[in-house]
Amino acid sequence: MNFVLAAGGTGGHMIPAHALAAELKSRGHGVMLLTDARGAKIPGLFEDVPVHVLPAGRLSKTPWGLLKAMRSVMAGRREAKALYRQHQPHAVVGFGGYPAFPALLAASALNIPTVLHEQNAVLGRVNRLLAGGAQAIATAYEQVDRLKPGQKNKVVLVGNPVRASIVRLGELPFPAFDDVAPLKLLVTGGSQGATVLGDVVPAGLGELGERLRHRLQVVQQCRPDDIERVRDTYRSLGIPAELSTYLQDMDAKLGECHLMIGRAGASTIAELTAAGRPAILIPLPIATDDHQTANARELARAGGARMIPQPQFTPAALARQIEALADDPEALANAAARSLSVGRPRAASDLADLVELVGQGETPAMVGKAPRTADAPIGLAPAGAAA
Structure with missing residues (x-):
């Protein structure tokens, strides 16, 4: 299977994406990263993964700033759509932050399933904007603020992936x-x-x-x-x-x-x-x-x-x-x-299970998956499953 990960800006978004990339690659899947210029410069990450830098504007409260940001977002969306037509991902995984926005918009436009990963205990702005269209929302905490009641059947608690070391x-x-x-x-x-x-x-x-x-x-x-x-x-x-x-x-x-x-x-x-x-x-x-x-x-x-x-x-x-x-x-x-x-050392593996499930065309709601507790196994697709 092929997966695209969308992350950028800071290590807080890039490190869990890097950990997931390593887990997916260990299972034989193809992985590509879409990021911004700042994310691409963080050393020691994604050295064996194809990386594409997309334009990604930060949404502003001023009319001129908002217009400028949306132009960048739409340019990034066009570039991402072209990449998706070429590489045909089974799913796109977003890790929050404005650099993920154009990549996820492009996936929605082409009906490619999306998974959102929220690292924080409060759902971030970009994830709030895109949660309605996502097939699954992976969380790092049992209690996550700013989730809408109707989105809770998409939620799976996996933790925040960290490097194997x-x-x-x-x-x-x-x-x-x-x-x-x-x-x-x-x-x-x-x-x-x-x-x-x-x-x-x-x-x-x-x-x-x-x-x-x-x-x-x-x-x-x-x-x-x-x-x-x-x-x-x-x-x-x-x-x-x-x-x-x-x-x-x-x-x-x-x-x-x-x-x-x-x-x-x-x-x-x-x-x-x-x-x-x-x-x-x-x-x-x-x-x-x-x-x-x-x-x-x-x-x-x-x-x-x-x-x-x-x-x-x-x-x-x-x-x-x-x-x-x-x-x-x-x-x-x-x-x-x-x-x-209170650690969740299986986070990378559990998130990979969820991503594989969505890549196979299923969702947590379809298989009756309730949000996972801290002690329960995720119980989704087996490790190494492929479509």
Whole structure:
């Protein structure tokens, strides 16, 4: 079977698409990616998959901005239709975001079945626009806001796909930690970084007691404009820190860390829970529909993360949270286990099952499929099924 994946913009859309592509290819299917210029530049993804860059405008509230965006969308739609006529996909899978919009519009125009994957706990704008015509909606959370009641028979809970190397971390023991071992911290602000983390985290680590501060080992992602300033701060505090603008080897960094500090993006939550790592989360306050706060609620309720709203994210508040975990190695290991307990490491496989089902001309509603619970198998097409 042939499948087209439509994703772009940020790693939050691209990483789950990449994980699904790897799973589909392992089953012998053909896979193509349609993305935008920004998505195509993210390193380490889709290196063995044909990639086509489409025009994709971001919808604007101003009349001129809206007209300009729609021109780009329609141009992208025309290009996608031409590709579909040539490659004849069995289904098109959209991962939200404006770069997926023209590809999914083209699929609807040619009556090609579509699957929407929603990474966040709030249905995104593009997915809301297209949900009515989709054959299936795959979700990462049991509770997803902004779904219409009539769309719930299309919903299948699969989780958010992550790379196989991340899933393998959850099968390994949590890194050893005791009263004298180094405390390894991973600090990441998502694919765009976060200046607030560069401001608050070094200062907060500087407020820790001397005994704990001298045990710190930090890996931190920084914005390019911030990296030298952050490096100088760590140097002045005597805290060893490895700084980078992009963490391409996230699996290795996550595998070594005891505690992650960062945003609550969908891919971040999925990787934390698949690997079983505790976190201190600072949801992005300007995220559309405040979806990062919604993303974090399941992990926080389970005890795998502590959430600090950005207005309360101060050096003193961060230091208190780190000390509460680091002063009790058993508490840190328990938080890691609770993080792992809400993970969905089969997400890529379950989403591939759903995509195969739709590619065969069936839908969850046709086979009487109710939304999956966290513990139940998906029960759709068997792995490796083909039309």
